[in-house]
Amino acid sequence: MDQPVKSGKIPELMMGVKNRAALSACKDHADGVYFSVDRFSLRARACDITLDDLNSFVSDIKEQGMNAYLALNTVIYPDDLPELDEVIDVVASSDVDAVIAWDPAVITKAVDAGLRVHISTQANVSNWQTVNFYASLGASRVVLARELSLEQIKEIRKNTDTELEVFIHGAMCQAISGRCYLSAYVLGKSGNCGECSQPCRWGWKLVGEDGSEVDLEGKYLLSARDLCMIEHIPELIDAGVDAFKVEGRLRDTRYTSTVSRCYREALDAYGEGTYTKEKAAGWKEEMASVFNRGFSTGFYFGVPGPDGMYIEQDMNISVVxxxxxxxxxxxxxxxxxxxxxxxxxxxxxxxxxxxxxxxxxxxxxxxxxxxxxxxxxxxxxxxxxxxxxxxxxxxxxxxxxxxxxxxxx
The missing domain is CATH 2.40.30.10 (Translation factors)
Structure with missing residues (x-):
């Protein structure tokens, strides 16, 4: 089916990157990248970029004509506050376009330092009044909760002028907007401090009180499929959001290259009036050749059921x-x-x-x-x-x- 009549602007395409290799992989496709330094990030293992390297890395991003967004989106404990001050001072002297945060300590310190702030999906923003609340604190953009439907996003858009950003591709978390405690309880590694060990991706089994095992025809019982919205680009653009975000800072660089190219081609095709469902199916097949856990549309068209899970296989199901x-x-x-x-x-x-x-x-x-x-x-x-x-x-x-x-x- 051909695309509907165009009714919205083309959103900014944002890719997560962990190093210069990933930046190189998406430089011809993305409009902006989000990344972290070696602290206060939900992807603590993505630590190739240090605070000392920040200015150089941001310069590399700017040379490619892209926007630079720094994630400072972990929980901030009392002992973290002095170090947070040091980080904000360095970031304020850089050319970073915005920091991605949800903890009020980061928000207030960043705003006071004259930095633009984008509210992280960790804040679980799910209505327009909350969007406007964060705007009143100085936020210029809000990354909406991944548990929203497309219709709910449209309703939020009608009631706020603040920039809105949504995830369109990548891993889905079992917890509300990633606020998970399973890794902390099981392994002592807090997902809210960037150390998630992903026990939701492990093999699990259900055992009765008498010791008998229940056959569930699969053992990866908590593993959600990856989000993939390439076949719904027109609907997403029509919803009026300002930025599309791709998850996957810890995935291999070929994932970054392939996914950024496919979504760029899809957005360009929409803008040119050549987007079709047949083309979208082809891009989806290409993205299935890189790391993925199977695809779903998440919460965009309703609460996902069993088809939103991939219980038969561990982690990456790509045949390549x-x-x-x-x-x-x-x-x-x-x-x-x-x-x-x-x-x-x-x-x-x-x-x-x-x-x-x-x-x-x-x-x-x-x-x-x-x-x-x-x-x-x-x-x-x-x-x-x-x-x-x-x-x-x-x-x-x-x-x-x-x-x-x-x-x-």
């Missing part, structure tokens, strides 16, 4: 897997070549590969392999070979092969 191959030992810029030590696996001409590091992301086909005997079709583990590369790589970058199952087998 990354096989570690080796490590870059040298880069020759003039020759557009890399020297690679093959460690885990062999490689051959025609393979799809990824070369990735904290500052590198390159996805290409192997077009040439050279060893001491010259050009070869295949090289085996243990060999050190030269590979033609299509961009700059760095020593110690990792090389992966994309293994795609043959549908005929």
């Amino acid at each position: 897997k990354r096989q570690a191959v080796g490590v870059v030992t040298n880069y020759y810029r003039k020759q557009s070549a890399a020297e690679v030590k093959l460690l885990e696996s062999g490689i051959e001409v025609g393979d799809e590969i990824i070369i990735e590091g904290k500052n590198t992301y390159l996805e290409q086909k192997v077009v040439e392999i050279r060893n001491d005997d010259g050009s070869v079709q295949r090289a085996e583990p243990g060999e050190e070979v030269g590979l033609a590369v299509e961009g700059k790589v760095r020593e110690n970058d990792r090389v992966y092969r994309l293994d795609v199952p043959d549908p005929a087998k």
Whole structure:
């Protein structure tokens, strides 16, 4: 079905990034990125960007013509307040476009420092009066709760002029807007302080008082499918939100590259009047080739039932897997070549590969392999070979092969 008549502006597309490699992967597709430094983030493991590196990283974002949003969205305890002051001072002297927060301590300190504030989905904002309350505190944008329906979002839009942001893709949490205590209780690692160990993704079983196990035809009983709204871009734009947000700062860089490209193409197609359900289905299939737990539309069209869960399989269900191959030992810029030590696996001409590091992301086909005997079709583990590369790589970058199952087998 062709798209309806366009009635709204194209929202800002925001991607989560954890390092410069992820930034490089989405620089041609996203309008803005959100990220964290090494403290006060709900993704504590995404710590490649330090406070000392903040200005440099933001400069890299600005050079790509994108907006920079810093997440400071953990719970703030009394002992954290002095360190929070230090962080706000550094951020206030940077070119960060806004901080993403929900704790009133962060909000007030950021506003007092002259920073723009976007209210995190952690605040569970679910009505227009709450949106306007945060606006009265100085917030310029509110990230709405992921438990809202599309109709509820439309109602909020009618009653506030504050910018609204919604999630359109990525992991869904079992707890209301991510305010989960399961990881803290089970493992002593608080999800509200950025250390969630995701026990909701574990295999569980239901055991009766007599010790008998109940067969539930699956064991990943708490694992929700990923949100995917690529097939509903027109409806989302028509709702009047200002920004679309993609979750996944801790996922691999190919996820960032593929998902950002697909949503960019979808938004551009809508703007050009060429968006169709058939195209959307194609983009969805592409995104199914990167890390995902199966797809659903979350709460947008009603409370999800059993079809919103994926109980049969653990974590990533994509059939395309990354096989570690080796490590870059040298880069020759003039020759557009890399020297690679093959460690885990062999490689051959025609393979799809990824070369990735904290500052590198390159996805290409192997077009040439050279060893001491010259050009070869295949090289085996243990060999050190030269590979033609299509961009700059760095020593110690990792090389992966994309293994795609043959549908005929």
